[in-house]
Amino acid sequence: MGGHLNVNHLIFLGHGALWTVGLSVIALIGGGIVGFAIALARISPLKSVRIASAAYVQLVQGTPLLVILFLGYFGLAAIGLQVSPLAAASASLTLYVAAYLGEIWRGSIQSVPKPQWEAAEGLALSRTQRMLKVILPQAIRIATPPTVGFTVQIIKNTSLASVVGFVELMRSGQIVNNSLFEPFVIYAIIAVVYFAMCYPLSLFSQRLERRMGRGRVNLAPA
Amino acid sequence: MGIQLDFPAVLERWPSFLGGAALTLELAALATVFGALLGTLAAVGRGTHNALIATACRVYVEAIRNTPLLVQIFLVYFGLASLGLKFSAFTVAVTALTINVGAYTAEIMRAGFEAIPRGQIEAAEGLALSRVQVYWHIILLPAVERVYPALTSQFVLLMLASSVCSQISAEELTAIANYIQSDTYRAFETYIIVAVLYVILSLVMRAGFWSLGLVLFPRRRRLGTPL
Numbered sequence: 389m390g391g392h393l394n395v396n397h398l399i400f401l402g403h404g405a406l407w408t409v410g411l412s413v414i415a416l417i418g419g420g421i422v423g424f425a426i427a428l429a430r431i432s433p434l435k436s437v438r439i440a441s442a443a444y445v446q447l448v449q450g451t452p453l454l455v456i457l458f459l460g461y462f463g464l465a466a467i468g469l470q471v472s473p474l475a476a477a478s479a480s481l482t483l484y485v486a487a488y489l490g491e492i493w494r495g496s497i498q499s500v501p502k503p504q505w506e507a508a509e510g511l512a513l514s515r516t517q518r519m520l521k522v523i524l525p526q527a528i529r530i531a532t533p534p535t536v537g538f539t540v541q542i543i544k545n546t547s548l549a550s551v552v553g554f555v556e557l558m559r560s561g562q563i564v565n566n567s568l569f570e571p572f573v574i575y576a577i578i579a580v581v582y583f584a585m586c587y588p589l590s591l592f593s594q595r596l597e598r599r600m601g602r603g604r605v606n607l608a609p610a
Numbered sequence: 611m612g613i614q615l616d617f618p619a620v621l622e623r624w625p626s627f628l629g630g631a632a633l634t635l636e637l638a639a640l641a642t643v644f645g646a647l648l649g650t651l652a653a654v655g656r657g658t659h660n661a662l663i664a665t666a667c668r669v670y671v672e673a674i675r676n677t678p679l680l681v682q683i684f685l686v687y688f689g690l691a692s693l694g695l696k697f698s699a700f701t702v703a704v705t706a707l708t709i710n711v712g713a714y715t716a717e718i719m720r721a722g723f724e725a726i727p728r729g730q731i732e733a734a735e736g737l738a739l740s741r742v743q744v745y746w747h748i749i750l751l752p753a754v755e756r757v758y759p760a761l762t763s764q765f766v767l768l769m770l771a772s773s774v775c776s777q778i779s780a781e782e783l784t785a786i787a788n789y790i791q792s793d794t795y796r797a798f799e800t801y802i803i804v805a806v807l808y809v810i811l812s813l814v815m816r817a818g819f820w821s822l823g824l825v826l827f828p829r830r831r832r833l834g835t836p837l
Contacts (some may be wrong), residue, residue, distance in 0.1 A: 462798045587672065590676055
């Protein structure tokens with residue numbers, strides 16, 4: 389204990405910040421891939437697929453991320469897999485992000501005007517062609533602002549990976565605090581770093597939303 | 611590589627689980643009430659002509675919405691301590707959650723206020739309603755009615771987010787789970803049970819808000835608009 393915040397501490401925090409970015413990218417890519425499958429499953433012509441994917445979304449959205457992280461950490465261990473904190477955090481965040489992105493993207497796909505589907509059908513395009521050539525290009529435009537907005541939630545939520553021992557920004561702050569015991573100063577610095585990462589994205593998302601002429605309330609959890 | 615699950619060993623701790631769930635609901639209820647008040651004030655503050663107040667409210671909303679709840683909880687926890695104030699973990703948890711959900715509520719309420727047509731307010735003024743009457747009947751209540759679904763979703767998310775308070779040892783559901791799993795060495799089973807309890811809690815909250823909405827907004831029910 390004791391001592392002052394020095395350059396080494398700041399470098400350590402910087403490493404943590406890089407891992408926060410890294411974990412966010414992993415969660416966004418993993419969650420994006422699974423989430424896209426969820427979005428398609430939610431509008432599938434098969435009823436059983438629709439019900440299964442809806443149940444998945446309800447379960448994940450009704451459970452705190454912290455509990456999902458513990459489930460990932462201890463669950464992977466229970467089936468005999470060696471779990472590093474990185475693997476547990478990546479797997480849990482992927483499942484979590486997929487449920488939210490899946491719903492955001494389902495909404496975007498469904499808000500493409502109905503006549504577009506009908507016109508594509510009238511042109512005798514197959515279901516895959518309709519999706520790829522007519523619906524998705526328009527849905528991507530609609531989905532971009534809320535997806536950027538949700539990225540802010542992902543970055544903030546990676547802070548919870550600290551509880552399974554993954555050394556991202558929050559955890560590195562706790563480690564530095566263990567040697568200095570200046571919690572208020574250190575957590576204030578960490579808050580500023582998170583803000584510096586998230587605020588530009590928030591502004592960008594708001595600008596995109598305004599350009600599309602619709603205001604949307606940000607509804608993701610803290 | 612088989613999974614061996616032993617639920618009975620964990621389930622015999624059901625009184626602790628129920629106690630944790632009750633405390634989670636209590637935390638959520640208090641933070642919902644205080645957060646709704648704080649958020650409405652902040653939304654009104656952002657719309658005032660006083661630039662100082664409007665800026666302060668904007669800074670509050672943006673600062674909270676762009677930092678993690680976990681960091682906010684630690685800042686409140688150690689911030690109050692460094693001011694020499696000693697509070698229970700529960701009080702700190704309610705304070706931090708209120709500050710957090712207040713910022714999200716402010717954004718939702720602002721969207722509600724902005725959706726009130728100017729003509730309605732002018733008409734009310736034309737009918738010589740007092741400022742308070744205009745604010746209450748023409749602006750606040752219709753705005754809440756309009757954003758009610760978004761508000762209630764936010765409060766359910768707040769309940770789930772309260773799990774983070776386990777990190778400052780407020781004895782809510784997740785903290786209880788942490789105790790039980792370190793006691794029984796049955797981590798996976800414990801967290802499965804806890805996940806189920808959270809799903810139940812969020813269903814209960816949604817049902818509660820839905821019925822409250824039927825009572826609060828009978829007009830909506832008559833119109834048959836989904837809540």
